[in-house]
Amino acid sequence: MAVLITEKTRILVQGITGKEGSFHAAQMLEYNTKAPVVAGVTPGKGGSKSEHGLPVFNTVKEAAEQTGANASVIFVPPMFAADAIMEAAGAGIELIVAITEGIPVKDMQSIIHFVRKSGSVLVGPNCPGLISPGIGKMGIMPGFITSPGNIGVISRSGTLTYEAVGQLSAVGLGQSTAIGIGGDPIIGLPHLEAIKLLAEDPATDGIVMIGEIGGTAEETAAAWIKEHVKKPVVGFIAGVTAPPGKRMGHAGAIISGGSGTAQSKIEAMKAAGIHVAASPAEIGITMKRALG
């Protein structure tokens, strides 16, 4: 078992005829063994076939009705991405993964509350997506570094997720599901919600939670972990050396007004009994030790 992306997932790709969408659709078709990619959506190109031979539709609703798709991965450019997310939620898509980086905050704050009320789960935006080794992936994570197993991984960033997954595989710990939750100030599935999914998943025995400077989502998640999670949790926070007031790549990675520092997040994690990795090179080995 795994979370979010499972054997029941049937995937459509919004923006399938674009460069990114097309490339990663091919990668998913190759990797996914139990969660098939079934369709694409590009407004204006409905009725045609993608270069992978998948049917392309003008709207998400049509695609879902005709192919039974229940999940969507979005590679739409930033100026149309919030609209694409809302379209998917409106069409009853259960799982939406938004890869797009650079969506204005105003666009996200306008649609996020509709999306949450719709019952759809949104992962991202500005994220690498998610992967359940042995089942499939939605997004851009490289499949070959993963291995099936019982550790769940949550991270705001892409390559740092790969780093953690690579380290886990190297010490012999496979993964149930790795979730890249995204680096923007407003995301659909914050740390806490992702933690809850993995905490309740019987196939997940340990959780790696990787955070970074900005906001207070890691603190909120740590407080919940302290009360509710019995599985070992390993934590790492990037940005101990980041200066205040500077955006470190991700739109959400900024220390402002004294809040969002790595120190406060690390303290919250330690107070919650989370095993904090001393350096980003020791995430895998810290989990190995925590499992005993």
Add this chain to the structure above:
Amino acid sequence: MKIHEYQAKQILRKYNLNVPNGIVIEKAEEADGAWDALGSAVVVVKAQIHAGGRGKGGGVKLAKSKAEAQEHANSILGMNLVTHQTGPEGKKVLKVLIEEGTDIAKEYYIGITLDRAQGKPVMMVSTEGGTEIETVAKNTPEKIIKETIEPTLGLQRWQAARLAYALGLSGDEVKQTIKMLTGLWQVYNAEDCSLIEINPLVKTASGEIKALDCKINFDDNAAYRHPDQAELRDLTEEDPLEVEASEHNLNYVRLDGNVGCMVNGAGLAMATMDIIKYAGAEPANFLDVGGGANVETVTNGFKLLLSDPNVKGIFVNIFGGIVRCDRIANGIIEAAKLVDIHVPVVVRLEGTNAKEGRELLAQSGLTLTVAESFLDGAKKVAELANESKR
């Protein structure tokens, strides 16, 4: 993106919000003309830099005569202003705002920003204007009153009224404050701001409500729909290396350490900075070359890192996912032909085609160190960089 106070006030004027009259000058002799044009018995001379705490640093001064105004303009223009937000190196003042004096009866604070936990904007007011709001939030959080704004509905009149009454205002002052708060929300929303702060908002002796200072930051992601905002960018306020990096589409932030780093991905780039410190050196920068790193980005990255004189060693840390490590290795080899790399370089390649990449580097004849692991690379580069210091 950050803008200057005088630019922020111009935006407020466009929305018919009450701000003092003022004139921006770049030469001290223009102070005379500004004094005459303002026709005020008292003026304030304010340094225009992208940092708060200007008053404490000596960048804001009152003048009661034309001669005094010119004297202050002369001393502030060109000064190196150090505040708690500029860092110890300070910022050179190239513009001053000369503004009519205001007879202040009471100071307040207004702020609008995103509440990330709620995913909604929040407007905050406080009677503790004129002081640092972070201090108020820490010591007397009950003195900050908040209203969460429904993004698609906007700030409602009753919310603005509640905040105005919470500030202890009454009568016409309440009306004026409602107009100010509603207008600020309109600016925040229409201009895609990530922050607006009025500190202080004042009540004058004659009962007028006025924005005496104004700080506005824009959401960079929305820049495409505000072409006019690009004109407000002041490149002299930014680190020249950061400006250059942005021209090459590189995500770079300059720090003051001795190890330059080049990484793919923002999270890993931050983690790489951290591990350099953990290994005993200090990071000189944040540099994310992105997912599509190629010869051009690697070359530009090296040029950038090497133009920082503090850099005594370079750590290239790549976790190849979609990007292949052999291509990165070729990028490094090509870059080495174009750039004179005069400091030790440690390269760590992991992920897609890492083995091929390492072999290419080993065969290239370049004098660089290939790291066995993430931590090994950090330790090696820290050692090499620290050695050259001695």
